[in-house]
Amino acid sequence: MNPSEQHNATLAARDLRHVWHPCTQMKDHEALPPIPVRRGAGVWLEDYDGRRYLDAISSWWTNLFGHANERISGAVAVQAARLEHVMLAGFTHEPAIVLAEQLTALAGPALTRCFYADNGSAAVEVALKMSFHYWRNCGQGGKRRFLTLSNAYHGETLGALSVGDVPLYREVYQPLLLPVITVPSPDCYGREAGVSWEEHSRGSMAVMEATLERHAGELAAVIVEPLVQCAGGMRMYHPVYLQLLRAACDRHQVHLIADEIAVGFGRTGSFFACEQAGIAPDFLCLSKGLTGGYLPLSAVLTGEEVYAAFYAEYAAQRAFLHSHSYTGNPLACAAALATLEIFATEPVLERNGMLAARMAARAAPLSSHPHVAEVRQCGMILAIETVRDRQTREPFPWQERRALRAYQHALSRGVLLRPLGGVIYCMPPYVISPEEIDLMIDVAAECVERSCAP
Numbered sequence: 001m002n003p004s005e006q007h008n009a010t011l012a013a014r015d016l017r018h019v020w021h022p023c024t025q026m027k028d029h030e031a032l033p034p035i036p037v038r039r040g041a042g043v044w045l046e047d048y049d050g051r052r053y054l055d056a057i058s059s060w061w062t063n064l065f066g067h068a069n070e071r072i073s074g075a076v077a078v079q080a081a082r083l084e085h086v087m088l089a090g091f092t093h094e095p096a097i098v099l100a101e102q103l104t105a106l107a108g109p110a111l112t113r114c115f116y117a118d119n120g121s122a123a124v125e126v127a128l129k130m131s132f133h134y135w136r137n138c139g140q141g142g143k144r145r146f147l148t149l150s151n152a153y154h155g156e157t158l159g160a161l162s163v164g165d166v167p168l169y170r171e172v173y174q175p176l177l178l179p180v181i182t183v184p185s186p187d188c189y190g191r192e193a194g195v196s197w198e199e200h201s202r203g204s205m206a207v208m209e210a211t212l213e214r215h216a217g218e219l220a221a222v223i224v225e226p227l228v229q230c231a232g233g234m235r236m237y238h239p240v241y242l243q244l245l246r247a248a249c250d251r252h253q254v255h256l257i258a259d260e261i262a263v264g265f266g267r268t269g270s271f272f273a274c275e276q277a278g279i280a281p282d283f284l285c286l287s288k289g290l291t292g293g294y295l296p297l298s299a300v301l302t303g304e305e306v307y308a309a310f311y312a313e314y315a316a317q318r319a320f321l322h323s324h325s326y327t328g329n330p331l332a333c334a335a336a337l338a339t340l341e342i343f344a345t346e347p348v349l350e351r352n353g354m355l356a357a358r359m360a361a362r363a364a365p366l367s368s369h370p371h372v373a374e375v376r377q378c379g380m381i382l383a384i385e386t387v388r389d390r391q392t393r394e395p396f397p398w399q400e401r402r403a404l405r406a407y408q409h410a411l412s413r414g415v416l417l418r419p420l421g422g423v424i425y426c427m428p429p430y431v432i433s434p435e436e437i438d439l440m441i442d443v444a445a446e447c448v449e450r451s452c453a454p
């Protein structure tokens with residue numbers, strides 16, 4: 001055993017004495033210890049044994065331009081030497097100001113105000129509270145419920161979990177959650193043979209429309225993940241649904257919250273996913289890629305009408321008093337500005353178009369695999385839905401933990417893939433090379449083989 005290998009094992013053992021990991025049954029680590037990462041470069045992570053892993057899921061969908069990106073690291077270092085943090089109540093700083101200017105400019109004329117928080121779930125909480133509070137300030141305090149889509153995911157804090165619908169995360173906490181109204185997702189996986197994405201998504205508007213009609217008086221907002229329900233298994237739908245939903249929300253006087261925490265910043269092919277539908281939401285939630293995957297930060301963008309409903313003499317008690325200690329942290333804002341600078345100075349979306357086409361071509365043969373029900377793609381997200389029976393689309397029993405087999409096989413091949421149940425997906429940083437795409441997709445194909453073997 002060489003010394004660096006020892007170091008790997010030692011760190012894992014020390015970790016397990018005190019660190020309680022997220023989204024993990026800690027007992028699993030008896031057989032499969034956590035991998036200590038020494039450094040990153042581009043799409044690669046390197047552990048203490050010197051083994052390298054291609055980060056094909058962008059470290060939970062946060063990374064855009066690679067690990068240890070020189071431009072972003074440099075910007076954070078400069079900011080750290082100048083000002084690490086100051087509270088954003090009563091004080092402000094240039095990175096927060098410039099970032100708000102740039103985000104509102106990118107989001108279009110309807111979204112002019114930027115409220116900061118420090119993670120995705122917190123942004124969802126802000127949007128929910130702001131929507132409810134807006135209606136209350138307008139004398140419509142009865143509008144206090146939220147409408148959500150089946151299979152939605154909006155984070156793990158209690159409000160965000162309430163508007164989510166993935167049983168794995170939600171079920172245990174059900175007794176603690178807000179009562180919400182849930183309608184079927186426009187997700188196209190379940191469409192009838194021969195029906196286009198557009199027809200299917202359009203068709204699922206009927207229930208949404210009827211529900212809005214019936215409950216408008218008590219609804220504050222509808223919340224959706226535009227185009228891709230990521231944590232729900234990378235389920236995808238057509239932009240026409242967002243268009244129809246925008247119009248229906250206007251007709252029924254219900255806010256539309258777009259949670260672009262996972263899909264914003266070029267992931268789906270456009271800068272924001274909502275652009276593909278040509279709509280603006282009333283609240284736009286951003287996080288994850290916002291800082292290029294560097295630091296926790298989130299923002300909720302909204303418009304003048306919402307802002308004005310809170311703007312009054314102090315004694316009117318209409319202000320939005322929500323806050324987090326690290327709201328608008330300068331280091332995180334500096335990382336975000338460096339990230340936006342890369343978008344502004346490089347042809348990122350064009351390059352992503354080419355990379356996405358390469359992913360599609362390399363993965364195409366998988367669609368005829370006997371255990372693959374669908375290969376679907378939206379921009380830089382490619383998902384392979386594996387099933388026990390291709391005809392009935394019956395999934396493998398979850399108890400068999402086939403995703404874990406896929407995860408382990410990918411690691412052994414130097415690729416980090418972390419399937420969502422039967423869905424093996426790739427969501428790489430945008431700095432991935434064509435050759436690295438080939439490796440990533442080839443390993444994903446091996447994972448399909450391994451995880452579907454008897």
Ligand SMILES: *Cc1c(COP(=O)(O)O)cnc(C)c1O
Pocket residue numbers: 119120121122124153154155156225230231259260261262287288
């Ligand atoms: C990840 C995610 C969240 C939650 O963000 P956190 O920073 O993990 O709290 C919310 N909504 C969507 C769509 C997400 O993918």
